[in-house]
Amino acid sequence: MKIYEQTELDFKDVLVKPKRSYINSRSEVDVIREYKFKWCPRRISGTGIIVSNMATVGTFDIAKHMIKNKMFCCLHKHYSVNDLAEFISQNDCRDYVFLSMGLRQEDYEKIEQILTQYPDKCRNVCIDVPNAYIPRVKELVMKMREKFPDILLMVGNAVTAELVEDLILSGADIVKCGIGSGSACITRRVTGVGRPQLSTIFECADVAHGVGGMICSDGGVVYIGDICKAFGAGADMVMMGGFYAGCPEATGDIITKKYKTNQIDEDGNAIIEEKHFKVFYGMSSEYAQNKHYCGMPTYRASEGRVVEIPLKESIDKLNQDILGGLRSYMTYIGARRLKDVSKCTTFYRVNTQLNTVFEK
Ligand code: 5GP
Numbered sequence: 001m002k003i004y005e006q007t008e009l010d011f012k013d014v015l016v017k018p019k020r021s022y023i024n025s026r027s028e029v030d031v032i033r034e035y036k037f038k039w040c041p042r043r044i045s046g047t048g049i050i051v052s053n054m055a056t057v058g059t060f061d062i063a064k065h066m067i068k069n070k071m072f073c074c075l076h077k078h079y080s081v082n083d084l085a086e087f088i089s090q091n092d093c094r095d096y097v098f099l100s101m102g103l104r105q106e107d108y109e110k111i112e113q114i115l116t117q118y119p120d121k122c123r124n125v126c127i128d129v130p131n132a133y134i135p136r137v138k139e140l141v142m143k144m145r146e147k148f149p150d151i152l153l154m155v156g157n158a159v160t161a162e163l164v165e166d167l168i169l170s171g172a173d174i175v176k177c178g179i180g181s182g183s184a185c186i187t188r189r190v191t192g193v194g195r196p197q198l199s200t201i202f203e204c205a206d207v208a209h210g211v212g213g214m215i216c217s218d219g220g221v222v223y224i225g226d227i228c229k230a231f232g233a234g235a236d237m238v239m240m241g242g243f244y245a246g247c248p249e250a251t252g253d254i255i256t257k258k259y260k261t262n263q264i265d266e267d268g269n270a271i272i273e274e275k276h277f278k279v280f281y282g283m284s285s286e287y288a289q290n291k292h293y294c295g296m297p298t299y300r301a302s303e304g305r306v307v308e309i310p311l312k313e314s315i316d317k318l319n320q321d322i323l324g325g326l327r328s329y330m331t332y333i334g335a336r337r338l339k340d341v342s343k344c345t346t347f348y349r350v351n352t353q354l355n356t357v358f359e360k
Helices: 060-068 081-090 105-117 135-147 161-169 187-191 197-210 224-233 286-292 315-333 338-344
Strands: 014-016 033-036 043-046 049-051 072-074 097-101 124-128 152-158 174-177 214-218 237-240 254-264 270-281 306-310 347-349
Touching: 014 224, 014 315, 049 060, 060 072, 060 081, 060 315, 072 124, 081 105, 097 105, 124 135, 135 152, 135 161, 152 161, 152 214, 161 174, 161 197, 174 197, 197 214, 197 224, 224 237, 224 315, 224 338, 224 347, 270 286, 315 338
Parallel strands: 049 072, 049 237, 072 097, 097 124, 124 152, 152 174, 174 214, 214 237
Antiparallel strands: 014 347, 033 043, 254 270, 270 306
16 A cells, blocks of 8 residues: 655646736736647647546537637537538637547447548547546547547546556547536545646646657646636646536526525515526446436446526627636736746645635
8 A cells, every 4th residue: 555645636726826927917918828839739729628528518509619718629429520610610629629529439430430430520539438548448539549540639538647648649639637526526526536626737737748748637627717727737738527517508598496585575574585507427427328328337436416507698609708817816926928828837735726705
């Protein structure tokens, strides 16, 4: 038995030190960077915000909104070849949309068909397996790189240096990092496995950059400040699911619930307030297995949950808030370019990050 004594950190365990800078206004910073990859010869200019390939958010609708801002969207695995073909023929997907695949043969055949039949439409692929430590993941990375040398290939999920390095050297451009930090995830409860997200980013980004690769921090964003901290710690991209799931554009009906308030109207009746929600579920939840596959295999336990998320404003407003927060962060730390954010970031370790006295 071994134990690592050093305390591992999450977003909530740190705040960022403000620094004197020559930037006078947030309008002077550039949140778009140029991405150059280890294997994929294409260059992409964008903001490294990416929507997760979860069923309610990794959708065509959400993708269209992300593309407008030069942000990314990873489409979920449940679209048919025809759906994908139609979407990529009509939209500018080449740089900002990732197709997702797991380890199933039918996933491979679907992606192969799209990449072969539409060679200039969509060349970004994400191999998404909750546990990338199993050997078949590396084998698939090697196979994809050999078969499609020019694709932008992301693979996950990992949380340690050795696997990140191995996957990049095997053909991945970007490794998706994070285990157990997702908002709809219960892996840590069910298996005890996981790693705090900030320490994951520190270690994985360092090794990825050392061998010419990149990382995408996946999961655990609660506040816009967490996106800034993820970039600050070295992430090249930041993936979110739950953060977008409350937007009206996410899939799913709006649920309205009525609550009695403490106030009364003129007739002495309690004033009823309405609140609106969207349903969001983990992709390894029993709910997802029943909805998208033929139910939960008996050898598996559910590793995700179903939650109702308060309805947010539109996705465009959310993206504007994210970019506004990021610009402000860059102004505080004196980083003119997104690429410079991590070298301009110094963290304080804190016991408390927020004053919540007036929060319910
Ligand atoms: P969020 O932004 O909601 O905190 O995290 C999104 C990430 O959670 C996804 O990109 C994915 O990696 C992870 N995730 C999604 N569904 C599940 C699930 O059912 N179980 C686990 N363990 N992780 C999930």
